[in-house]
Amino acid sequence: MNPAADINDAPLKSLHVGVTAAMVMRLTGEEAAHTDPGRTYVGMLDTGAGRDMADHVASHWPYARVHFVLRKWQLWAWMNALAINSPALGRQVVVLGAGWSATGIDWAHHCIDSRVWEVDLHHQADKEVLVKRLFPVVASRIRMIEADLSNLGLLLSALRAHGWRADRPTLWIAEGLAYYLEPPRFAALLRAALTFHTANRAVVEFGLSHHLLRDDVRTRTVAYHSYLASQIGLPSLQAVDPSDFCLRSGAIPLAWADPSSMELARNGRALTFRSPEDSGMRMSVLGPA
Numbered sequence: 001m002n003p004a005a006d007i008n009d010a011p012l013k014s015l016h017v018g019v020t021a022a023m024v025m026r027l028t029g030e031e032a033a034h035t036d037p038g039r040t041y042v043g044m045l046d047t048g049a050g051r052d053m054a055d056h057v058a059s060h061w062p063y064a065r066v067h068f069v070l071r072k073w074q075l076w077a078w079m080n081a082l083a084i085n086s087p088a089l090g091r092q093v094v095v096l097g098a099g100w101s102a103t104g105i106d107w108a109h110h111c112i113d114s115r116v117w118e119v120d121l122h123h124q125a126d127k128e129v130l131v132k133r134l135f136p137v138v139a140s141r142i143r144m145i146e147a148d149l150s151n152l153g154l155l156l157s158a159l160r161a162h163g164w165r166a167d168r169p170t171l172w173i174a175e176g177l178a179y180y181l182e183p184p185r186f187a188a189l190l191r192a193a194l195t196f197h198t199a200n201r202a203v204v205e206f207g208l209s210h211h212l213l214r215d216d217v218r219t220r221t222v223a224y225h226s227y228l229a230s231q232i233g234l235p236s237l238q239a240v241d242p243s244d245f246c247l248r249s250g251a252i253p254l255a256w257a258d259p260s261s262m263e264l265a266r267n268g269r270a271l272t273f274r275s276p277e278d279s280g281m282r283m284s285v286l287g288p289a
């Protein structure tokens, strides 16, 4: 009997996803992914751990679901627009703090000459096994790396060791990551990411510093972030002051989006968020200064 054939013939097991990733996937449903393979992958994950948290968030902060859906839509819309304007950018994509997201899988399917590197502290080994089982051909375009993004030297060595080329344009993605890194570290990471090539771009999502928020938005954001932090076991979630961030990272924002602009662009109407002040969530396309 061939043992390799045995492993490949074994039924696919669904993987248990961490509580916050599971919560996001339960809230976003189909919109957690953008391609059929991405949705197949998400459908293989066991999101049971996030059930209580998703129920709690949906009843206390119903706008959070809309945030997740909009940020995933905006990310995909920008990735496509950037790759159409500059095809070389779409061929090297690094997803920072990828977690269980379908972004890399979606992109590797969507853009057949792409190479994707996903980096996270955790989960990548399990995720790699599942993706190789589900999509063996496309999996060869994706490298999954477990590394601490606070350690730039190690990150860059790991990327290089997995075939990333610093001398080619790279599109860097940081969705849902800024909340976990101290702002100076996040800025240093983006400074490094954008430095290697003048054509490099980054799409980032973050929460605005509390002093920049309208009173009612600050109150609900603090309550929501405190709840998330308590579930993850962190003292707090990080927030970003864009002026300070640009100063420290040397990045130039080339485009901004907030939930009201995203809703307008996606749905033709801003319903949940009517103005930028209605939310502290922001997304930006960054380029090197």
Ligand SMILES: C[S@@+](CC[C@H](N)C(=O)[O-])C[C@H]1O[C@@H](n2cnc3c(N)ncnc32)[C@H](O)[C@@H]1O
Pocket (backbone or CB within 6 Å): 020, 024, 096, 097, 098, 099, 100, 101, 119, 120, 121, 122, 147, 148, 149, 150, 174, 175, 176, 177, 180, 181
């Ligand atoms: C909220 S999740 C976002 C996951 C994914 N980008 C998405 O939007 O679905 C944040 C991810 O950042 C990862 N992360 C946090 N700090 C990190 C660090 N220092 N190095 C690498 N990954 C980190 C976490 O493990 C987690 O998977």
